[in-house]
Amino acid sequence: MKRTDLGKLPCSIARTSNLLGDWWTPLILREAFYGVRKFDEFAGRLKIGRNVLTQRLNRLTDENILVRKRYQDKPLRYEYRLTDKGRALFDVLAAMIRWGDDWLAEAAGPPIELVDINTGKVIRPIVVDAKTLKPIEPRNIDVRKGPGFPNNMKL
Amino acid sequence: MKRTDLGKLPCSIARTSNLLGDWWTPLILREAFYGVRKFDEFAGRLKIGRNVLTQRLNRLTDENILVRKRYQDKPLRYEYRLTDKGRALFDVLAAMIRWGDDWLAEAAGPPIELVDINTGKVIRPIVVDAKTLKPIEPRNIDVRKGPGFPNNMKL
DNA sequence: TAAGTGAGTTGCGCAAGTGAACTCACTTTG
DNA sequence: CAAAGTGAGTTCACTTGCGCAACTCACTTA
Incomplete structure (x- = not known):
């Protein structure tokens, strides 16, 4: 369709x-x-x-x-x-993994773990603000037009 | 279908x-x-x-x-x-915004900006490891079965 | 009584997805 | 040299999703 x-x-x-x-x-x-x-x-x-x-x-x-x-x-x-463009999509998959682990995993825990090759440690992705390194609370967020927003359109 | x-x-x-x-x-x-x-x-x-x-x-x-x-x-x-479960999905959308801004936005810049209501500052999402607060380099990542992986299945 | 409103439901034509079989261009085997 | 095997698609029949417009329902308003 x-x-x-x-x-x-x-x-x-x-x-x-x-x-x-x-x-x-x-x-x-x-x-x-x-x-x-x-x-x-x-x-x-x-x-x-x-x-x-x-x-x-x-x-x-x-x-x-x-x-x-x-x-x-x-x-x-x-x-x-x-x-490189494709590799950068890992962040989106990582956010999906984190949300799925938190909200869709059964009591046993996440089905899959990400592990750092060098340290052997489990990695848990989290989304933060690049400047403050703090999690982003959607209730505290507003949106506004950015520089790439067309002049003749509505939000 | x-x-x-x-x-x-x-x-x-x-x-x-x-x-x-x-x-x-x-x-x-x-x-x-x-x-x-x-x-x-x-x-x-x-x-x-x-x-x-x-x-x-x-x-x-x-x-x-x-x-x-x-x-x-x-x-x-x-x-x-x-x-709450729905609100947590904001992180996945934020990761999509970040990737889209980096790789799909035209020369003018991102079409939309996220702004902190309290500080008025633009927020740029980034995905990091929760412990080290460092960006995750997919080349340094391996995957392994987690506690929630069924015993009778392959990765 | 007619018109308006919010929230769906219905129906049609078109197109995507599933699953299996098939094709192509090659290599390997006996 | 023919038959079989291999990786990488392509084709096909069938099922079901999507875009779009019209429609229905339960109510309110004038």
Whole structure:
């Protein structure tokens, strides 16, 4: 069915949702962060339709989230690697992990833990203000038009 | 069309994506954070199909993200308010805002700014480790099974 | 009685997702 | 050299979601 193009709205939530706002894309990105690179690896681990996977990988490549790289010549074979833009999406996945751990995990605890390779310690993501390093209380927040807001539009 | 139920996977990204992973839900939540409560307010601001809006609001209510509250008796009228569980989703939206600002905003800058009501200062979200308060570098991260991971499943 | 209001519901046409089978271009095996 | 195997898609039938507009319901207002 048709889908409204959210990418054009002057809102970063809409623009990001235009990209991530579907069932599979966050999970494809999760697999990419896990180190998965090849088409059949994605397909096998995700139990996703191959046509859907193809469509999503193409979309992520077009948006420069993943880059399609040849890793073998005979026969020609490609793999999908995260770009810097793609790697930065880890923060969104981390926020999803944190919220899911807090609100959807069963009594046993989180299903998965993030671990720092160097220190061996469990990492718990938290969203804070970059300046004060304090959690952001939505009740204390207002929104206003930023420099990139079109002059002829309403909030 | 049919959709794979991601809510059952032992992964917080999948569980959270099961809820947020569609076109409209993040935007509905955005409006809720903006203070929108009534059905027609959501509908008017979002240009969303009324059937889709109904379905999403019901889903969010079922999941205790929003609570449907009577605010008038004659005639009977309801509004949708964020719960604590719903308010906590602000962190995911904040991470989306930050990523969108960094990677999708045009040269003019972010379309929207978050502002602290009390100090009047612009807030820039960032995702850090709760203990070290340092940004999380995905290259330094590994994943392992957490306490809530089922014994009979693979990562 | 007619019009207005908020909150949905219905119906239609189109398009996306699921699951399985298929195709392509190659390599490997006997 | 034919058959089988492999990675990476493509195709297809079926099911169901979405955009859009019109409609319904329960009430109030003039």
